[in-house]
Structure formats: C-alpha cells, structure tokens
C-alpha cells in the first residue's frame with residue numbers, strides 16, 4: 001500500500017507539472033489568437049429605439065456579415081449636404097451589432113480580452129459616441145438586473161472567477177481598483193478625496209525587465225477580492241460623480257470616466273510573474289457643440305472634449321501606422337493610458353450610435369471616427 005501511495009503521489013506531481021506547462025502554452029496560444037484578431041479592434045453598436053421614442057423617425061440601416069453597416073438617409077434635412085442626403089454609405093468594422101444585440105452577446109465578443117489581462121497584458125476598452133447613444137449602457141451595470149449588466153460587472157465576475165480557477169495552477173493574484181474622471185483635462189478621484197490634486201507620473205522600475213510604469217499621484221487604489229466588493233466601490237464612485245453634477249448638470253456626459261483594475265499575478269510553483277491592467281473607459285459625449293452658440297463653461301468643456309477625442313484618434317492612427325512617435329502626451333487620457341495602448345497591449349473601441357434620424361449627422365461622424373480607428 002505504501003508503494004502504491006508513493007506511485008500515486010508521483011503521478012499527481014507529474015500531472016500537476018504537465019497542467020502548469022499546458023497553462024503556459026494556453027497563455028501563449030491565446031495571445032497569438034488575440035494578436036491575429038488585431039491588437040486594436042472596433043465594434044460598432046447601434047442602440048434600439050427606446051419606448052419613449054415611438055414617434056421618432058429612424059435612420060435606415062442594414063447589417064451584413066456581422067461586420068458591415070449600410071446607412072441611408074431618408075430625410076431631406078436642410079442641414080445636410082446634397083451628397084449625404086442621397087448617399088448610401090457602407091462602413092466595415094471588426095463587428096457590427098444591430099439594435100437587437102443583447103448584453104450577453106456583446107460580452108461574448110469581449111471576454112477574450114479580459115482573459116488577456118489575467119495572462120499579463122494591458123487591455124483598454126472604450127465606449128465612444130454622442131450623448132444618448134448607449135455608452136454607459138454598454139459599459140456599466142443596470143439596476144434592472146443581471147440581463148442588462150454591461151461590460152464592467154461582467155468583466156469583474158470573469159476576473160475573480162478566473163483568478164480563483166488559476167489558483168489550482170499555482171497562480172495568486174493581487175487585484176487593485178481605482179476610478180477617476182477626467183473633466184476639462186483635470187483628474188478627479190472618484191474613490192478617494194475628490195478635492196486632492198493629481199499628476200500623471202512615470203517611473204522606471206526594474207523587476208526583472210525594464211518597466212515604464214505610469215501612475216497618478218494621490219490616487220486611491222483599493223485592494224479588492226470579490227466582484228461584490230467592486231460593485232460597492234462602483235456605487236460609491238457614481239455617488240461622487242452625481243454630487244459634482246449638481247453644480248454642472250449631467251457632468252457624466254462631459255467627462256471621461258476611467259475605471260482601472262490592476263492584476264499582479266505570481267506563480268509560486270514555477271516562479272512566473274504576470275502584471276496586467278484592465279482599463280474600462282466611458283468617454284465624454286462626442287457630439288459637436290456649436291462653438292458659436294456656446295459660451296463660458298460650456299465652450300471650455302466642448303473644446304477639451306473635442307481635443308481629447310481627436311488626440312485619441314490620432315494616437316490610434318499613429319499606432320496603426322506603426323509611427324516612430326506616438327503623441328501620448330497631448331492629452332491626459334492618452335498620457336494616462338500610455339502603457340495600455342500600443343506595444344503588445346490590446347484595445348477595443350465600442351462605437352455606440354443612435355438610430356434616431358435627427359442624430360444622422362452625429363452617427364455619420366461617429367462611424368467615420370470609428371473607421372479611422
């Protein structure tokens with residue numbers, strides 16, 4: 001019996017070692033697949049018409065091959081040029097989601113990137129679009145229950161579930177959350193002191209290999225161990241945001257919100273280390289605000305939003321062209337995300353559009369921006 005037990009023990013050790021080896025191979029293959037799919041991806045999502053919009057006319061849109069959107073304008077709006085009045089325009093993305101697409105389907109196409117964070121890559125997921133196009137719906141949870149959960153709560157569930165699962169393969173993760181907003185190029189901490197001042201700094205650490213770490217001074221980072229704990233943090237952040245909104249109504253559509261989860265993994269058995277940051281960004285509304293009509297604060301906000309979204313587009317463009325210089329420093333947002341855009345990190349941009357005919361011009365602008373990305 002002793003000999004049998006000894007043999008079994010040896011066998012278990014062999015199998016465990018093999019499993020760890022296969023986990024390393026899985027990581028490499030998963031990354032290869034993600035790179036083949038593209039380190040920068042763009043998904044377009046058209047929101048459905050809302051119950052309150054039953055009498056609003058809609059843009060004529062067709063969806064083809066899961067990837068294409070064809071828009072036709074059926075209005076004779078005088079604000080449109082002759083060309084866009086008659087045009088039939090076709091746009092192609094990595095995915096194009098029609099209005100009926102559920103949050104579950106959206107997440108199925110996103111989950112692979114969340115896996116990459118556990119594997120030690122930096123991942124950014126953005127929601128871009130005009131106010132009312134469905135950015136927050138796509139990213140956040142919804143009080144109406146699990147079916148309407150957006151990317152953030154689903155990603156939290158996946159992260160904690162996978163981290164637990166990977167424990168059997170020797171991995172232990174330390175997870176930290178932070179949440180900030182960028183409003184007129186100023187950073188505000190949504191978890192810590194809302195009045196403290198912040199700067200973006202860079203340090204070069206050397207743990208095995210040279211790492212250029214970007215961090216925000218005075219920003220609160222909370223160690224988290226469960227998705228429930230993250231939910232309560234998120235609730236606190238939303239409250240902080242709405243407090244600010246009393247002086248300046250609907251601030252959320254005029255600031256970028258950046259939720260970050262930093263995962264540091266170590267494998268006590270084979271000594272491997274991994275560090276990944278997941279950034280989930282609900283961008284400020286992209287609608288153009290008539291510069292002539294707005295004054296004061298509104299004009300200042302519009303200018304900052306416009307510039308930072310343009311810089312974001314430029315950064316993606318430089319990355320796609322493999323330019324030698326990428327102008328990350330031109331805006332707070334790209335500076336902050338410098339290590340999560342480019343290199344072997346992965347980005348996904350949801351371009352949210354409204355189906356309303358009176359949003360036709362904005363929808364075209366968003367589809368064009370998305371095409372450029």
Ligand SMILES: Nc1ncnc2c1ncn2[C@@H]1O[C@H](COP(=O)(O)OP(=O)(O)O)[C@@H](O)[C@H]1O
Pocket residue numbers: 046047048050099129130131132133134135136137138253352
């Ligand atoms: N895919 C969708 N299905 C159902 N309702 C949606 C969808 N997308 C957006 N909505 C609803 O449309 C409205 C505007 O969406 P919201 O996410 O707040 O837009 P944004 O954040 O871009 O300003 C909200 O009432 C939201 O619940």
Ligand SMILES: [Mg+2]
Pocket residue numbers: 135136137252253282
């Ligand atoms: Mg919103």
